[in-house]
Amino acid sequence: MSAVSAVANPAPPARLAVLLSGRGSNFLALHAAIEAGELPARIVLVLSNVADAPGLEHARRLGLPARSVPSRGEPSRQAHEAQIEQALAAAGAEWICLAGYMRLLSAEMVARHRRRIVNVHPSLLPAFPGLDAQGQAVEHGVRVSGCTVHLVDEKLDNGPIVVQRAVPVLPHDDRDALAARILEQEHRAYPEALRRLLTESWEVRGRRLVFAPGDEESAAGG
16 A cells, blocks of 8 residues: 655634735735735735725725724724724734834733734834834934834834844935835835744744744844
């Protein structure tokens, strides 16, 4: 009798919710990576705190579940986040990907999804957290900037780093020129970071995210 080799069933794709406030270009980069078979995930919800965010229309054109939960007019952050939590639960989301989401999540919401919220920021953190990181880089005259994909914790742009990509700051750069080049790297770094989080063994030691020995080279530094 010939031997029969057993093939393990592949893990089901991770269920992602993408939160955005604007055009959603990083959301589109994640979707493209999924469609190309580079990211073992599927997007189960695209949610925005801005009712007319262009990213929502992109999601609808792609046939993805899209919902707005406007933050304006809500009596409190807790009331707004309660609606978001209901939408996440209804979609069965396992991971939350922030893609230009212009609201700081409460410590309570971060704790409920600990180590399952990912963000991309247009600087080499810890340099230039917060708004207009590209403008800050130009103003300070740094020679190198870039982008960082990190896990979200209770502080602004502070969680463990997953992937970074460096971008040179050219002598005649203004904020928009630098932002455009950084954005190109964000579109590469975000799918890469999420793929590693989903397919490799990792742990957080202190402030550092460490991938298991034998996996790909350390993600911090790309």
